[in-house]
Amino acid sequence: MTDPLAFPLPRTCPFAPPDDYARLRAREPATRVVLPTGRPAWIVTRHADVRALLGSSDVSSDIRHPNFPAMGAGEQEAGARSRPFIRTDPPEHTKYRRLLVPELTVRRVRAMRPAVQGIADAALDAMLAGPPGADLVTAYANVVSTSTICELIGLPNEHIALFHEITRVSGGRNSNAAEVGAALGRLFQLLADLITLREKEPGTDLLSRLVTEHLLPGRVTRQELLSTIGITVIAGRETTTSMISLATLLLLTRPDLRAELTGDPDLMDGAVDELLRVMSVTDTIPLRVAARDLDVGGTVIPEGDGFIALLAAADHDPAAFPDPEKVDFRRDARHHLAFGYGIHVCVGQHLARLELAVALETLLRRVPTLRPAVPADEVPMNNASATFGLDSLPVTW
Numbered sequence: 001m002t003d004p005l006a007f008p009l010p011r012t013c014p015f016a017p018p019d020d021y022a023r024l025r026a027r028e029p030a031t032r033v034v035l036p037t038g039r040p041a042w043i044v045t046r047h048a049d050v051r052a053l054l055g056s057s058d059v060s061s062d063i064r065h066p067n068f069p070a071m072g073a074g075e076q077e078a079g080a081r082s083r084p085f086i087r088t089d090p091p092e093h094t095k096y097r098r099l100l101v102p103e104l105t106v107r108r109v110r111a112m113r114p115a116v117q118g119i120a121d122a123a124l125d126a127m128l129a130g131p132p133g134a135d136l137v138t139a140y141a142n143v144v145s146t147s148t149i150c151e152l153i154g155l156p157n158e159h160i161a162l163f164h165e166i167t168r169v170s171g172g173r174n175s176n177a178a179e180v181g182a183a184l185g186r187l188f189q190l191l192a193d194l195i196t197l198r199e200k201e202p203g204t205d206l207l208s209r210l211v212t213e214h215l216l217p218g219r220v221t222r223q224e225l226l227s228t229i230g231i232t233v234i235a236g237r238e239t240t241t242s243m244i245s246l247a248t249l250l251l252l253t254r255p256d257l258r259a260e261l262t263g264d265p266d267l268m269d270g271a272v273d274e275l276l277r278v279m280s281v282t283d284t285i286p287l288r289v290a291a292r293d294l295d296v297g298g299t300v301i302p303e304g305d306g307f308i309a310l311l312a313a314a315d316h317d318p319a320a321f322p323d324p325e326k327v328d329f330r331r332d333a334r335h336h337l338a339f340g341y342g343i344h345v346c347v348g349q350h351l352a353r354l355e356l357a358v359a360l361e362t363l364l365r366r367v368p369t370l371r372p373a374v375p376a377d378e379v380p381m382n383n384a385s386a387t388f389g390l391d392s393l394p395v396t397w
């Protein structure tokens with residue numbers, strides 16, 4: 001028997017999954033791998049299988065499981081302590097999720113459009129106030145995504161750089177448990193202080209509602225509330241930063257796609273889903289353990305084994321998306337799995353779509369001369385984080 005494949009695999013192109021995914025998907029439905037922790041796991045690569053497994057009640061997201069396929073030891077040790085609800089099972093998971101679902105409905109998110117537009121405009125005002133030349137990741141993508149999360153929850157906007165640093169460390173595959181614990185500790189301390197403030201002086205924001213409707217009547221504990229807000233800050237920031245940066249790089253290197261999008265604004269909603277499909281930046285976020293033997297297209301993942309439902313592999317499966325490497329804003333990509341599937345499907349997906357649409361439309365309209373300041377193949381990719389992205393995107397105009 002050959003040695004199991006070392007996982008994760010790096011991307012070599014920012015707009016495509018790791019090269020080996022297509023080969024593995026064509027060969028077998030599930031492949032044995034070994035993780036950086038030395039632990040064995042499986043990867044699942046076909047769209048139908050990924051969707052079926054994420055929709056199944058025979059799988060667990062409990063990070064305390066000894067075979068949980070965390071990519072770094074730091075993530076698992078810190079996660080087992082702080083218990084982010086993305087890594088819990090029902091009924092615990094249901095309790096947390098219910099706090100957020102009513103806050104992120106299509107209707108609620110639609111009402112946030114003027115605020116997100118104001119955030120994008122202010123970020124561009126600041127970027128354009130200086131001489132031409134900026135890093136689009138820090139000057140724009142990160143500001144839009146972080147300010148939007150702050151706006152949603154009701155957090156002061158002064159911590160943008162700090163939130164960026166906290167998620168860089170807590171989501172970094174090379175961070176050890178002490179580093180992840182310290183980063184999360186800083187975030188939780190900051191949030192705990194804000195919760196205390198809202199207890200004394202509630203406002204009209206999400207945090208105030210959760211404090212007055214859930215914490216004070218004793219429906220959730222302080223720790224549970226902290227954990228819910230903490231995971232929302234972490235899950236909602238880096239993902240959207242990555243998507244805005246990668247989508248911008250793609251549009252700057254593909255004048256045909258850029259012209260198509262600026263020429264027909266009605267294309268934006270379809271383009272956003274196609275961009276989410278193509279990038280699938282949270283490829284390795286859905287980590288699971290088999291709660292019983294799972295038959296995946298004839299291969300059995302035995303009960304108790306960990307597996308990773310690879311979203312980028314699923315979203316480039318030709319059985320679900322003909323000619324998958326082609327970026328086609330007119331295809332129907334809505335069955336992509338970039339937001340996951342099943343009970344853990346991204347609770348912030350409507351907000352993420354809105355942010356992407358507003359960020360891209362505003363950038364293309366207001367900076368028509370925007371162009372990369374370095375050759376596209378010199379733009380540094382970030383393969384060391386739970387979410388794939390760009391370390392920086394030097395641009396000029």
Ligand code: HEM
Nearest residue numbers: 085086235236239240243282286339340344346347348352
């Ligand atoms: C492009 C942006 C985004 C992408 C690609 C993305 C992707 C995902 C994926 C794949 C999951 C499921 C993980 C799993 O099954 O284990 C997830 C869950 C989650 N996302 Fe997002 N996300 C994005 C933006 C956001 C935003 C803006 C927010 C907050 C407002 C958010 C909050 C969450 C939360 C709280 C969960 C946990 C849900 C649960 O476990 O029930 N995400 N996201």
